[in-house]
Amino acid sequence: MGTTRITAEPDTPFIDLEREFDAPPDLLFRAHSEPELLKQWLGAMYEMTIEEYDVRDGGRWRYTHHAPNGEAYGFHGVFHGNQSTAGMLQTFEFDGAPGHVSLDQLWFVPNGATTIVKVHSVHQTVEARDAMIASGMERGLNEGYARLDDLLARLAAPVA
Amino acid sequence: MEMQATALDAVFGALADPTRRAILARLTTGDLTVNELARPFAMSQPAISRHLKVLESAGLISRRRQQTARLSHLEGEGLRDASDWLARYQAYWDERHARLDALLTALQTPQPESPDSADPAG
Numbered sequence: 381m382g383t384t385r386i387t388a389e390p391d392t393p394f395i396d397l398e399r400e401f402d403a404p405p406d407l408l409f410r411a412h413s414e415p416e417l418l419k420q421w422l423g424a425m426y427e428m429t430i431e432e433y434d435v436r437d438g439g440r441w442r443y444t445h446h447a448p449n450g451e452a453y454g455f456h457g458v459f460h461g462n463q464s465t466a467g468m469l470q471t472f473e474f475d476g477a478p479g480h481v482s483l484d485q486l487w488f489v490p491n492g493a494t495t496i497v498k499v500h501s502v503h504q505t506v507e508a509r510d511a512m513i514a515s516g517m518e519r520g521l522n523e524g525y526a527r528l529d530d531l532l533a534r535l536a537a538p539v540a
Numbered sequence: 541m542e543m544q545a546t547a548l549d550a551v552f553g554a555l556a557d558p559t560r561r562a563i564l565a566r567l568t569t570g571d572l573t574v575n576e577l578a579r580p581f582a583m584s585q586p587a588i589s590r591h592l593k594v595l596e597s598a599g600l601i602s603r604r605r606q607q608t609a610r611l612s613h614l615e616g617e618g619l620r621d622a623s624d625w626l627a628r629y630q631a632y633w634d635e636r637h638a639r640l641d642a643l644l645t646a647l648q649t650p651q652p653e654s655p656d657s658a659d660p661a662g
Contacts, residue, residue: 421639
């Protein structure tokens with residue numbers, strides 16, 4: 381548990397995330413598919429409104445992060461295939477970059493008493509992937525510079 | 541933003557190769573000539589020079605001539621940028637996932653009146 385392992389190999393359009401959670405897969409699925417639960421962890425940094433979250437094959441999703449300065453960042457996409465405790469598959473598009481779509485595959489892998497969440501994100505180009513890393517970080521920083529700095533300091537601190 | 545992404549891409553590209561990473565690691569202890577850099581590798585000097593060119597255009601090293609030798613010098617700034625971006629992207633996810641941890645803990649904490657009852661929705 382603890383940190384998210386992020387792999388972004390140079391010259392590839394992929395981002396891979398891996399994180400262990402102290403909960404069974406069905407709970408991870410609920411946290412990723414029920415809007416009221418999703419808001420509590422995905423949107424706590426900004427106020428988050430979920431306009432649509434239709435978790436089924438062909439179902440659409442749309443949510444917006446509202447920054448304190450009044451700016452809003454909207455994201456939308458479509459779910460593809462079977463969404464279950466085994467995993468989810470969806471497209472991801474930022475309103476600010478229409479046509480730049482990534483395909484995000486999630487797996488909820490049982491691991492004894494814990495679950496390993498794996499995310500494989502496929503971007504259209506290496507450049508789009510790199511921009512995603514940069515912009516994801518910027519979105520995180522817009523409001524939460526200080527908080528992220530605190531977090532980084534904790535991450536950088538030697539573990540006793 | 542476009543410019544930054546392109547520069548970052550060059551840095552990532554340069555770091556993709558294990559030989560180039562090894563070269564950077566060796567340069568952390570001081571400037572070295574092509575000869576010195578080539579020594580531990582089963583590689584020709586021109587091959588090493590090509591790697592140095594990639595590192596130079598990514599802004600990760602600079603090269604200067606000293607008498608007949610050409611010294612490579614580590615430019616830490618470029619490297620710091622790339623690791624900083626990834627570290628911050630990671631922090632972004634770590635923070636989200638820490639909140640997910642808290643949510644999962646709360647969901648699994650038995651309620652006093654209905655301890656860990658089955659989800660009625662199934």
